[in-house]
Amino acid sequence: MGRAPCCDKSGLKKGPWTPEEDKILVDYIQSHGHGSWRSLPKLAGLLRCGKSCRLRWTNYLRPDIKRGPFTPEEQKSIIQLHAIVGNKWSTIAAQLPGRTDNEIKNFWNTHLKKRLLRMGLLHPDPSDSSPAAAASRHMAQWEGARLEAEARLSRESLFAHSASAAAAAAVTNPAVSVPPLKPEPDFFLRIWNSEVGDSFRKTAASATGESSPESSFTRQSSAAAVKTEPPPAAREETESKSCVTGGGPPVVAGMDDSSGSNEVVDDVSEESYQLYLDFGSGDDDLGLFGGQVGAFSSIFSSDLNGETSLDTAFK
DNA sequence: AACGAAAACAACCGCATATCG
DNA sequence: TCGATATGCGGTTGTTTTCGT
The missing domain is CATH 1.10.10.60 (Homeodomain-like)
Known part of the structure; x- marks a missing residue:
């Protein structure tokens, strides 16, 4: 062209x-x-x-430009969104009304990145800082999150249909147990189906040479063996909610940055540090990883001793 | 007060992609 | 379908401002 x-x-x-x-x-x-x-x-x-x-x-x-310093809420959103989509400044800017991609990019490079580096919450990965590697790391994060979401959805949908069957199965085979499940908001699915997730899929696909943005995920999702498309109820929720809020730093370390400098940043505010700490509290129902990594493990590791509950449920 | 270094900000460059004929 | 053009995006660079000596 x-x-x-x-x-x-x-x-x-x-x-x-x-x-x-x-x-x-x-x-x-x-x-x-x-x-x-x-x-x-x-x-x-x-x-x-x-x-x-x-x-x-x-x-x-532009008349709708918002000038002035970034608020703590905006900083938090930037950090969270960056942890999810990486250097997709336009995507991040789309979630921050009045802020431009250039402004956010500059703010990240001159303030947030240094601060996180200084705090040890972000560190360069000197072994491989290529875009493809970065995309792969993001993809791994997303894939893990997505598998969890799929598994949870499967369990929830299956629960409705098979509760009685499971009870019956438990009678015939006490070793098989289907734990009670309660529906809960799924932040991953919401983001996955939002503009942010879409942007990420495109980026990851191009960076890794995937011919189809969805192909790798389709291949890798065989473990869950369920459709990516959420049920209508989940989809509705996805489309109705913004993804600005919530989230935490999934695997921040190594996700970005090629600078290995040990520069000292004087202003490492307690507030910013606290922001980071807050992400993992799990109190927020939108907490990206707070308490949910554990849920992920519980689905795919603790049950792996024998069969996953999914395997059991699909029998 | 003068100078240099560092930080912050604004703008540019080049690539990727969308659009149109 | 293909090529030309327009636009958007992210990385990088240049300039200005601030701070320390």
Whole structure:
């Protein structure tokens, strides 16, 4: 595919925008809309390339831009979302109204990353920092989460249908037990089916050379042997809720960053540290990993002594 | 007050992808 | 279906500001 010719080859201005240029751009967009970014500079009378105009508008001149320092809630969201989707700044920005991807990216690189590194909550993986490896790590996290979700859903749906059958089976074979299950919100499925999950799947597929974004997951999901598609009730919940809140750092260490510096960051706030600690509390029903890793293990490890409860249930 | 280093921020560059004829 | 173009995105770089000596 051909690339758009670089705009600076024809004597267009570069560098910081002046207030006059800003005014021209704002006035033009407010009265005409941005239309084609490529033709906008000429129409508006700016000696800038369309790309530069778009960036200036989307990052600084848009009326809905939220300026000022990031709130603790926003910081928490960024950290959580970054732990899930990695450097998908636009995806993260989509969850933070008024914040731009560029702003979030800068904030991460200049504040959060250093802080987490300093706290030891984030560390580089010098052995392999390639995009594919990073994507694989994320995929592993997602796959684990998804398997858990699938297993839980299977158990829940099966419970409704087979409760009586299980009871009967327990009579004939006391070794087989189907523990009572209670429905619970499934944050993984919600995110998995949200824009965030979708973005991740695409990224992971491209980074790992998958021809189909879903193919690897389909292959790997044989253990659960259930459809990825959640039941209508779960799907409805997925679509109705935002994924901004909740979540915690799954496997933060090694997920990112190629910087191995030991730079000292003076401001390692207790508040930020507490934010991280809070993620694993499990008190929040949206806690990404709080208390749920254990649930995952319980499904796939403790039962593995003999058969998983899934295996049993499917008999 | 002057200087250098570090931090923070703004903007650019190039690739990937979507869109259109 | 294919190629050209436009746009979006993420990484990187350049500039400005702040801080320490």
